Amino acid sequence: xLFMVIETFRDADMIPVYERVxxxxxxxxxxxxxxxxxxEPNFARCFQLMECDDASLIQQWVxxxxxxxxxxxxxxxxPSRDTRAVVExxxxxxx
Numbered sequence: 001x002l003f004m005v006i007e008t009f010r011d012a013d014m015i016p017v018y019e020r021v022x023x024x025x026x027x028x029x030x031x032x033x034x035x036x037x038x039x040e041p042n043f044a045r046c047f048q049l050m051e052c053d054d055a056s057l058i059q060q061w062v063x064x065x066x067x068x069x070x071x072x073x074x075x076x077x078x079p080s081r082d083t084r085a086v087v088e089x090x091x092x093x094x095x
Contacts, residue, residue: 002035003058004077007046010069014043017068027064032057049077 009017020027026034035049050058055076062072 001051001053001055002077002079003050003052003055004075005048005050005058006073006075007048008071008073009044009046010071012042012044013069014039014046017046017065017070020065020068027061029057029060032061 007017028034031052031054033051035051037046037048039046050061052058058074062074065072
């Protein structure tokens with residue numbers, strides 16, 4: 001499964017998180033794959049795409065980041081191409 005992880009940095013301060021990544025890596029448990037990430041220009045939030053088959057791996061990863069002033073919203077997502085395949089049979093015929 002794919003998960004969009006939205007990290008919100010307290011006071012738009014991402015420095016503690018970047019220091020942890022630099023010093024100790026991402027803290028990914030085996031089976032959790034980091035795909036890519038994007039950061040807002042004001043540094044308030046980071047959007048990370050993660051992949052795993054067991055959602056408890058995401059929970060383990062979140063616990064790794066406790067105490068650094070970051071909160072997480074985790075949203076399961078489906079790639080557009082997969083969604084299109086599901087929706088396509090339900091579309092009205094072109095006339």
